[in-house]
Structures are given as structure tokens and as C-alpha cells.
Amino acid sequence: MINLQPYGNPMYFVYLLVGLLPLMIGLYFGKRFVVYQTIISAIFLLLIFGGSKWQQGLALIGYIVYQFIVVGGYAVYKRRANQTWVFVCTVILSIIPLVIVKITPAIQVGRQSLIGFLGISYLTFKSVQMVMEMRDGTIKKFDPIMFARFLLFFPTISSGPIDRYRRFQHDYIQIPDRKHYLQMLDKAVHYIFLGFLYKFILSYLFGTMMLPKIAHIAIMHREAFFHTGISLALVGYMYTYSMYLFFDFAGYSLFAVAASYLMGIETPMNFNQPFKAHNIKDFWNRWHMTLSFWFRDFIFMRLTFFIMKHRLIKNRKRIPQVAYLANFLIMGFWHGVTWYYIVYGLFHAGAIIINDYWLGFKKKHRQLPHNRLTEGIAIFITFNVVCFSFLIFSGFLNTLWFSAR
């Protein structure tokens, strides 16, 4: 059987368009062909997880059954009681499969866990938010079929963007009126072509053509600058990798959003011109937005709320600092259990804490100049701080410093 990775090549878009056409016609006439959508979704999922990836397919099925028991079980419990320890245990149970998948390669070098599959972390974000919102009472009813649709929504299953259940449910039930749907189609076409430019041209240029060459030169200079390997080529690697990372992921995200729009679901955007950010806080409101907003809403805000409500930390300035550290450390571990992902998380926590001090200083000294020049400087500094963090993230320093010579 064939295997087809999402948005992997231009042909995929032909299959996608053909497959979705009946659904699109239905939506144009104000109807969602639920049965057809279910069948076509199953086919596309089978293409991702079938063929040579059948083991992942089995892992996915097992995972879905497991999350149904955990999330559905919590929904049943929540009708009768609302104890904190049950909530905490449910969240832990919901995260455990992902934890196993992330820790396995760190313990047994190079081995991948058998229960892992492409997109497990994105499904975990979706499951955990269900539990948290049921705890808060903002999701009152557990609808197993809608939950399955939400988890298995194929345009975003492999790498997001991470949607929210209530938003998704609303779009699924409430079919956009014709004028609005046509606007969505218009945007979808635009996003697909922009995605082509990002993913198949720019990401290819930076990632496939330039990066290996620069990496090779940088490794040849690994003894440079007192054996640290700091060389012009390394700086070049930093910028090239940053460009590759952005265009690759932003390109993919545009495809995923466009495919969702065709299906009448307004999946949120993932990027908003991140390199224009004028400070780190601003950067996280523009970069991988659905992830950073998930972390903001389900980790940062909940943690600060908990700390303040129980007065665990007296000093008001320390509270967000502790929360930032926890937030970005968890984000680092989520990327993978390696020193460079964890340092990447700590680096961003440090950067955002320093940023907060600066914003506080600016608030106190309102006479500080603010003009286009200072803005330009701010964007320049932010851009370089971010690119340096991506150099850490890339893992290239690990190769440069620790791989066999």
C-alpha cells in the first residue's frame, strides 16, 4: 500500500483538492456532508499512517482509545465530583504516553518508542486542554464523536496548528455563509501558493542547498577561536538555519490552515511575521503562535493564578519569573530530552525575564526616546537573540562540540 506524507510534494495538493471537492461543493451550498467528510478523512489518515508506517497507525489507534478512556472517564467523574487530586492524576495520565515517547530515545540512544507516531505531541495538547477545560467547566459535555473529529482532524494532525476544542466544534457545526466561505477559499488559495514559495522554494534553498555546505565549512573550523568552533561559517549557519526553520514550518502551517479552510474550519494561524518582533515577548506572540498561546493559557496563566491565589511567592516580581522558567523549561523538554532543547528553553526564559526588567524600566522612565531608530535597534537585537536561540535549538553545537572527530 502507498504511503503519503502530508503536503510532502505538489501532487499531494492535487489529491487533496480532488478529495475535498465534494465537501467544498456541499459547504458552498450551506451543507456539511458529514459522512463523506468522515470517509475522506479516514482515507487521508490511512495514507499518512498506512503502508510502511503501519506500526505508527496501530500506535495511533491505541493512543486514541487510551485518551478516550482518560478524557471520557474524567467527564463521567466530573459530573459527580470535582476533587483536585483526580484532576491532577487525569492530566498526568493524559501526558504519560508522550512522556514515554520523549524519554525513550534519551535512555536507549537512538531507539524510538513503539507507542510513538507522527503528531503524538499535538494530540496530547488537544487531550490535555479538554481535561483542563472540563475542570474549569468551560467544556460541560463530553461528545465522543466530536472529540474524535477534533483529535483526528487530518489537515493538522501531524504538526498542528493546535486548535481549541470549543472553536473547532463551533466551526464544525456552524457552516460559514456563502460570502464568508468564498473569502475563506480565497485565503486558502493564497496560503497554498505562499506555502509553495516558503516550503518548496525558500526552505529548499536555505535548508537543502545552503545548509549542508555551510555546516561542512563550520565543522572544518571546529578548532577555531580557542577550540570553541566559533567562526564566520558558524554565524552563517545560525542565520541560514533560522531562515530554513521559519520558511519550512511557516510553509507547512500555511498548507495546514489552507486545507482546514477548504473544509470550512478556521484553524488559527501559526506565524505572524515573527522577525518583525521588537522584543522577545512580542516574538512569542508571533512565532508558533498556537503552541505559545497553548503554553500561555494552560501553563503560564494557570501557574501564576495558582501561585497568587495560594500566596506561595510573596514578591510580586518573582511570580512571572518562576512561571516563565517553568513554562519554557517544559517547552524545552517537549521538544525532546536533549541538552540543547532544554538550554533553548532556559535561554528563552532568561531572555523574557530580562525583557520584563527592561519593560519595567521603560515604564518608570517615560522620557526615554522612542522613534524609528530605537524601534529598528529593538528589532535588530530581538532578531539576533532569536537566531542565536535557533542555533542552540538546531543541535548543530552538539555535532560541532561532541560528535566523534
Add this chain to the structure above:
Amino acid sequence: MDTKQTVVDILKDLTGSDVSGNLDENLFDSGMIDSMATVELLLELQERFGIDVPVSEFDRSEWDTPNKIIAKVESMK
């Protein structure tokens, strides 16, 4: 006590500036409020009005101006 006045007072404590002159200003876009200040706002509202606003209930687009916050509080009291 007047809801509007109380909300304006809370926001003044949080942001250090008086918002009563511009009740439709977007507090997030202008950088006056961040996630941390949001949590403080929710806790203050809980304390002063006795309304319970869980974090999941907080959709930024529904709370981003002083007027919207006042309306939300009125609807939840």
C-alpha cells in the same frame, strides 16, 4: 459600589495609568496588560465582585478593552 469605577481603579493599580479617558483602548495591543497582569485582574475581580472567572473562560478578544471588561463583569455578577 459602581462597577465601572471599580474596574477603572483595578486597571489603574495594575497598569499605573488612568484608563477612564479611553474606555475602548485595546489593553493588550498597547502592551498595558500582559498574561501576568491578566491573572492579577482575574483575581482582583474575584475578590471585589465575588465572580469566579476560570482561566479557560478568559478569551482575550472578549476582554481586551476596559468597556468589555466592565460589560463582562456586569453580565457575571
